[in-house]
Amino acid sequence: MKLTKTLLATSALTLAAGAAFADAHMASDMTLVSWGGAYQASQTKAYSEPYMAANAGVNIVWDESSAEAVAKLRAMNESGNITWDLVDVEAADAIRLCDEGLAMEIDHDAMLAAGNDGSTASDDFGDSIISDCFIPQIVFSTTVGYRADMVGDNAPDSICAIFDTETYPGKRALNKRPLANMEWALLCDGVAKDDIYDVLATPEGQDQAFAKLDTIKNDVIWWSAAAETPQLLADGEIVMGSTYNGRLFSAIAEQGQPIGMLWDAQMLDFDGWVIPAGLPEDRLARVLDFVSYATDTQRLADQAAYISYGPARASSAPLVGNHAELGIPMAPHMPTDPNNSKNVFVTQYDFWADYRDDLDAKFQAWLAQ
Amino acid sequence: MTDATTDAGKLTTADGQSLKKSLHRALRRQKVRALMLIAPLLLFILLSFIAPIFDMLLRSVENDIVPDTIPRTIVALDDWDATSGETPGEEVFAAFYTDFAIAEEYKSHTRLGSRLNYELTGISSLFRSTGRKVGKFETESYTEQFTAADAAFADPAQWAAWMADDAVRAALPQTADAYDAWSKIVVDLNNDVPSEEDPADFVYTGLYNDLMAGASVASIPSVDVSGWEPVSLREQFIDANDGWADPAVWATIKTYGGDYTSGYFLNSVDMQLSGEGVTQRPEDERIYITLFVRTIILSIVITGSCILLGYPIAFLLANLPLRSANVLMILVLLPFWTSLLVRTSAWKVLLQNQGVINDILVWLHVIADDNRLELINNATGTIIAMTHILLPFMILPLYSVMKTISPSYVRAAKSMGANDWTAFWRVYFPNSVPGIGAGSILVFILSIGYYITPELVGGTKGVFISNRIAYHISSSLNWGLAAALGSILLILVLALYWLYDRIVGIDNVKLGG
Numbered sequence: 003m004k005l006t007k008t009l010l011a012t013s014a015l016t017l018a019a020g021a022a023f024a025d026a027h028m029a030s031d032m033t034l035v036s037w038g039g040a041y042q043a044s045q046t047k048a049y050s051e052p053y054m055a056a057n058a059g060v061n062i063v064w065d066e067s068s069a070e071a072v073a074k075l076r077a078m079n080e081s082g083n084i085t086w087d088l089v090d091v092e093a094a095d096a097i098r099l100c101d102e103g104l105a106m107e108i109d110h111d112a113m114l115a116a117g118n119d120g121s122t123a124s125d126d127f128g129d130s131i132i133s134d135c136f137i138p139q140i141v142f143s144t145t146v147g148y149r150a151d152m153v154g155d156n157a158p159d160s161i162c163a164i165f166d167t168e169t170y171p172g173k174r175a176l177n178k179r180p181l182a183n184m185e186w187a188l189l190c191d192g193v194a195k196d197d198i199y200d201v202l203a204t205p206e207g208q209d210q211a212f213a214k215l216d217t218i219k220n221d222v223i224w225w226s227a228a229a230e231t232p233q234l235l236a237d238g239e240i241v242m243g244s245t246y247n248g249r250l251f252s253a254i255a256e257q258g259q260p261i262g263m264l265w266d267a268q269m270l271d272f273d274g275w276v277i278p279a280g281l282p283e284d285r286l287a288r289v290l291d292f293v294s295y296a297t298d299t300q301r302l303a304d305q306a307a308y309i310s311y312g313p314a315r316a317s318s319a320p321l322v323g324n325h326a327e328l329g330i331p332m333a334p335h336m337p338t339d340p341n342n343s344k345n346v347f348v349t350q351y352d353f354w355a356d357y358r359d360d361l362d363a364k365f366q367a368w369l370a371q
Numbered sequence: 372m373t374d375a376t377t378d379a380g381k382l383t384t385a386d387g388q389s390l391k392k393s394l395h396r397a398l399r400r401q402k403v404r405a406l407m408l409i410a411p412l413l414l415f416i417l418l419s420f421i422a423p424i425f426d427m428l429l430r431s432v433e434n435d436i437v438p439d440t441i442p443r444t445i446v447a448l449d450d451w452d453a454t455s456g457e458t459p460g461e462e463v464f465a466a467f468y469t470d471f472a473i474a475e476e477y478k479s480h481t482r483l484g485s486r487l488n489y490e491l492t493g494i495s496s497l498f499r500s501t502g503r504k505v506g507k508f509e510t511e512s513y514t515e516q517f518t519a520a521d522a523a524f525a526d527p528a529q530w531a532a533w534m535a536d537d538a539v540r541a542a543l544p545q546t547a548d549a550y551d552a553w554s555k556i557v558v559d560l561n562n563d564v565p566s567e568e569d570p571a572d573f574v575y576t577g578l579y580n581d582l583m584a585g586a587s588v589a590s591i592p593s594v595d596v597s598g599w600e601p602v603s604l605r606e607q608f609i610d611a612n613d614g615w616a617d618p619a620v621w622a623t624i625k626t627y628g629g630d631y632t633s634g635y636f637l638n639s640v641d642m643q644l645s646g647e648g649v650t651q652r653p654e655d656e657r658i659y660i661t662l663f664v665r666t667i668i669l670s671i672v673i674t675g676s677c678i679l680l681g682y683p684i685a686f687l688l689a690n691l692p693l694r695s696a697n698v699l700m701i702l703v704l705l706p707f708w709t710s711l712l713v714r715t716s717a718w719k720v721l722l723q724n725q726g727v728i729n730d731i732l733v734w735l736h737v738i739a740d741d742n743r744l745e746l747i748n749n750a751t752g753t754i755i756a757m758t759h760i761l762l763p764f765m766i767l768p769l770y771s772v773m774k775t776i777s778p779s780y781v782r783a784a785k786s787m788g789a790n791d792w793t794a795f796w797r798v799y800f801p802n803s804v805p806g807i808g809a810g811s812i813l814v815f816i817l818s819i820g821y822y823i824t825p826e827l828v829g830g831t832k833g834v835f836i837s838n839r840i841a842y843h844i845s846s847s848l849n850w851g852l853a854a855a856l857g858s859i860l861l862i863l864v865l866a867l868y869w870l871y872d873r874i875v876g877i878d879n880v881k882l883g884g
Contacts, residue, residue, distance in 0.1 A: 073848050076482075101499060103478030173724070205493070223748055224831065238725045359488050359495035362847060369831050370658040370839070 028288040031061050035089040038066035039229040040252040044308035045090070047326070049296035052304075056295075060288070069226065071095060075104045075278055084278050087289045090139070093132045093272040094181075094354035100135035101355065105276040106286075107134045113290055115298035117317035126299070130272050130314040132351055137275040137297055138314035140305070143268035143337035143346075144182045147235055147250040148242035150262040161267035162190035164242065165214065167221055175231045175243030178224040180365040181354060182244060182269045185347060187214035189267060199353045208361065212368050224369065235261050251310040251335050255328060265342040271349040272314065310335035431854035434632035437624070440483045441470035443548075445628040453622040454647060458615070464604040465580055468508070469549050472573040475502050476556045489849050490634060490643065491623045492656075497614040504611040509602045514575040516599055521592040524575075531566035533591055542581075542588040549577035576602075619645075635855035659836070659856065663863070666835040669753060670818040676758040677765040677814045678807060685769035685806070689776075700770075707763040715827045718756040722746040722828070748830030756828045757818055764817060765810035772806030808875055816864055836860060 034050065036042040042064060050062045067074055071091050078084045091099065099105035108114075110124045110131060117126035124131060130138035148158055153170060163170055164186060176183050188198050188207065191214040201207035223240060225231055231245035232253035247268065253259045275297070277289055295301065302313035303321035310332055313319065324331050333339055337346075382390035406413075438445050443466035451459045474480040484498025518525040530550065533539045540547040553574050554565035561568075582596045608615040626644050627634060634644050641657040642649055651657070684703065688696050706714060721727045729743045738744060746752055776799060784794040822837040829838070836856060843853035871877070 070845055073846050076848050098481075101478065101502065102481045203496075237723065239723055356496040356499045359485050359847075360492050363488065363492050364655075366842065366847070367656050367658050370662065370834070371655070 027284055028291060029282075029285040030059050030288070031063070032087045032285070032288055032292060033063045033065055033085060035065045035067050035071060035086050037068045037090060037228065039227075039249065040256075040309055041228075041246070041248055041311070042066065044248075044305050044311075045296075047308055048305035049292075049301055052301075053292055053295055062292075072098055072104075075099060076102070078278070079104055079280075084280055086278055087281065087285055088293060089276050089278065090273065091276055093136065093274070093349070093351035094358060096136040096274065096276050097133045097351055097355035098358065099276055100133045104279055105135035106279045106281070108137055108277070110137070113294060115294050117315060118299040119317045121317060126315045126317050128316060130274070132272060135276050136272075137277075137293055138272055139274040139297060139302065140272070140311035140314055141270060141336075141338060142273055142311045143247045143270045144177070144244055144349075145247045145250065145268040145337070146242055146244050146264040146266075147231065147253070147261045148264060149235055149238065149240075150260045152238070152241050153262075157262055158242070158264055159266060161186055161264065163264065164244075165190045165218055167218060170241050172241030173221055173223050173234075173239060174218065175223045175225050175234050175240045175245075177244055178226045178369070180358075180361040181349075183215060184208070184211045184361065184365075185269065185349075186267065187211040189347075190214060195347065199350045202361075203353070203357065208364060212364070215368075232259070232261070235259065247335075247337050248309040248311050255325070255330065255335070265337075266345050267347045268337055268342070268345075269347050269349050270337060270343075271351070273311075274314065306332050306336075310337075312336045312338045427854045428858055429854075430850050431635045431852075431858050432631045432633065433851065434627060434634070435630050436479075436483060436486050437627050438630055440474050440479050441467065441624070443467070444470050444624065448621065448625045448628065451621065451625065453618070453625050456618055458605070458609075458618055459621050461603065461605050463621070464608055464615075465576070467608070468505075468510070468604045469545075469552070469573050469577065471501070471505050472571065473552045473556065475505050476560060485848070487623055487627065489638065489852060490627055491619060493614065494620060494623065497612055497620065501608065501611045501615070508572070508604070508607045508611075510572045510576045510604070510607070512602060513579045513599070514572050516596075517575050517578065517594065520594045523592055525569070527568050527570070528566045530570055530574075536590060539588050539590055542586050543578065545577040545581045546574065549574045576604075632851075635851040636859070638852055639855045639859055659839070662834075662836045662839055663859070665750075666819055666837070667863075669750060669757075669833070669835070670815050672754055673757050673761060673818045674765075674811050674815045676754065677762055678811065680758065681762055681765035681769055681810065682803075682807070685766050685773055688766070688770045689773035703763055703766050706759070711760065711823060712827075714760055715756055715824050718752070718759070718828060719747060722752055722755065747828050748833070750829070750833040752828035752830070753825045753833035753835075756824050757821060760824060761814045761817055764813045768809040768813065769803065769806040772809070773803050776802045808871075812868070812871065815867075819864060820860065 034045075036045055046064070050064075054060055054062060065086065068090050071089050072095050075084075075086070075089070078086070089105075096105065100107070110127065111122050114123035114127075114137065116122055119126075127138050130136075130141070132138075146158075146161065146164065148163070148170075150157065152172065156169065158166075158170065164174055164176075184202055185198050188201055188211050189195060191210060193201050193207075193210075202211065223234065223243075225234075225243070225245075228245050228249050231240075231243035232249050234240045234243060236253065236257070236259050242264070247263070250261060250263055254261050254263065275293055277286070277293070281289065297315075299315055299317045300321065302315050303318040303323075305311070306313055306318070306322045307324065307326040313322065322332055322336075334341065337343065384390055384393050444463065447463045447466035448459065451463060471480060474483065480498050480502045481495075484495040484502075487498075488495035523529045534547060534550045534554075550570065553571050556571075557563045557565045557568050579596055579599070582594065583601075587593070605615075614620055622645060632644075637644055637649060638652075639659050641652050641660050643652050684699070688699050688703070691699065719726075723729070724743050724745070724747075726747075728746065729738070732738045733740050733743065746755065780798050780802065781794050784798045785791075789797065819835075820837050821835060822841050825834045826838050826841070829835075837860070840853045840856050840860075843849040843856070868877075
């Protein structure tokens with residue numbers, strides 16, 4: 003009797019040890035960096051909670067620093083102490099980090115899961131792999147929301163409503179960075195859509211954009227966190243403001259705010275993960291395990307049940323269903339839905355990767371004046 | 372010691388040593404013991420306070436990223452006249468090509484671009500876009516022609532053997548220099564062995580340049596390169612991005628080529644170092660003087676509002692019976708104990724356009740609904756929120772000073788015929804001035820470096836210089852400029868402190884007692 007017990011216990015221990023051994027080369031703690039708010043909540047629900055449930059003992063911590071990811075990764079690199087394991091960034095930032103050697107290059111087919119339809123990861127992600135370091139996640143857009151009750155019957159249908167303070171008096175909220183603002187300014191100043199980035203690459207074009215922004219400078223509240231615009235709209239502080247479409251979706255559909263959505267000239271962009279360069283082996287092994295799980299077909303489709311961002315994998319699209327809590331179909335709220343994408347402005351991440359430093363400096367100086 | 376004797380006019384102790392020496396030793400022992408006692412604190416302050424400040428001050432003049440990343444270019448630029456208005460010649464571009472190709476491998480060209488972008492906007496994109504093209508320059512043709520001319524040039528082991536030979540190295544300086552840098556890249560970045568890898572194009576370009584300059588070495592196969600079609604690196608760079616044709620770019624590189632620079636300090640007072648010496652920045656880039664002035668003016672206004680609001684409260688606190696004074700004191704301290712962010716956010720709710728204060732004023736028909744007061748996202752918001760947050764720092768020193776003013780002074784004045792006002796103004800107030808001084812210094816120095824409240828309620832017109840410092844530390848990563856701005860702020864505070872000492876006298880400042 004005693005012997006059987008001992009034997010049983012030993013074999014149980016051996017099994018446990020075996021399981022532990024399989025994981026021994028992986029770190030158990032992981033710090034993920036994202037954008038906070040509704041977006042990060044969707045990632046928690048779709049990726050990290052199921053992952054932690056499947057891998058007992060793994061502890062995931064979130065940091066809401068994606069907006070300063072480039073600066074912080076540079077600083078970490080300089081001090082030689084990399085505390086982040088996986089960072090959620092926009093396409094242009096991924097290119098910048100890759101250029102600077104701060105993000106690890108990814109072998110997409112070897113490191114990521116294949117599509118559930120049998121396609122290789124790189125085929126499944128297709129064009130969304132905009133950099134060797136980029137692990138695509140979602141398609142999102144920067145767009146404008148307005149207070150439906152403050153514009154009366156005259157709901158705006160063009161992006162240039164931002165610059166039209168006569169028809170739409172009141173404050174506007176815009177991003178405290180040049181992205182999207184510069185493009186919209188030129189677009190509304192009569193520059194053809196196809197020429198915008200060529201014009202923006204010249205000092206004269208930049209001055210033209212600033213001159214256009216000057217016309218509304220006193221009517222703008224500048225936001226630095228994407229959650230500010232929905233809040234300001236809810237408070238009635240602003241008549242319209244730019245933010246990411248998923249934030250507006252959650253304010254409209256989940257909170258029932260009287261907010262309308264202006265899809266005109268939405269700035270389409272990719273968002274995804276990068277792995278900081280120079281991670282120790284055990285942490286890297288854990289991150290690769292997580293990221294392969296978190297970007298497989300099902301997980302990307304799952305995320306779309308919480309927030310209206312399109313999954314970056316082609317194979318995830320058919321799996322996008324209803325909102326997890328409200329039960330409404332998500333497809334009509336996606337930036338890529340035909341009704342929403344009548345006039346789409348595709349952000350040129352290459353341009354922003356190269357010109358971000360230049361335009362940031364000018365934009366901040368312009369703001370301070 | 373007791374039987375110290377006088378011997379030849381010298382005092383000695385019992386053991387025959389001179390009293391002076393003995394005393395000296397005893398004192399020194401005491402000093403060492405005292406030093407040991409304070410050593411932990413002294414070390415702590417040195418390491419955690421003085422050293423970082425010194426490091427920060429150093430960063431404001433440090434510039435070694437430029438000479439470290441493109442050393443060959445800096446040397447080649449020595450002969451180029453920055454005021455000539457002409458793009459540098461082929462030899463500068465040849466040196467720059469080697470530097471740039473190496474920097475691209477280490478990805479340090481982007482960082483150098485960011486650094487130089489602080490001085491001339493546009494350089495960052497120039498470096499980044501060229502970085503993607505520098506590997507595809509036509510210098511490849513040299514590599515092809517060398518390897519076609521003699522198979523030995525295609526043999527990595529042969530290269531390693533040549534470059535180990537001092538005679539070859541001396542005859543082919545550019546080649547040796549490029550090869551060394553290349554082999555370092557191979558070892559550092561790829562963990563490979565140089566003698567097994569094909570040298571990069573820039574090594575062959577170095578060899579071509581050496582041979583064109585007339586070098587000849589017996590141990591390497593002789594190749595006549597004079598007939599080859601030269602690749603103009605100048606044109607290659609300008610083809611990649613026509614920004615390289617702009618002399619201003621090169622003037623910036625030359626001007627900021629030293630290990631140390633005054634550029635950051637000049638930048639923080641809206642000046643710049645250009646080919647023509649120190650000049651004002653272009654008008655649309657001048658912001659720092661405005662911000663310094665705004666910071667000081669707003670800080671003075673905040674200090675003034677704190678005195679106006681704080682003095683009556685402190686007076687009340689000091690003169691009420693203890694029980695009711697304690698209740699009032701708690702009211703003063705309660706916000707002091709509340710989180711700064713909570714208080715600032717509360718002001719947001721109160722001050723915003725559709726906020727509580729505006730709603731009440733509209734309801735009272737003081738203002739029209741379509742003409743609400745702009746109380747937030749401007750300087751007004753900053754003044755209101757910061758006055759509230761810093762008020763306890765004014766009230767507490769005032770209170771502790773007023774508490775020590777004996778009521779008999781005022782009574783004496785009144786008994787001699789002074790009315791209430793005269794008694795207050797001529798007797799009480801002068802006694803409370805040290806409290807005002809202490810409170811003002813505290814509030815002013817705190818507000819001059821305040822950051823989070825202006826950021827949240829200041830919009831663009833109510834932000835301080837500290838917000839720019841924070842921006843440069845955490846977003847633009849221009850630590851040099853942040854350090855220079857911080858140093859200037861530090862000097863400014865010290866200067867104001869000195870001025871205060873000269874006018875009011877620091878002995879007149881009392882925090883109580």
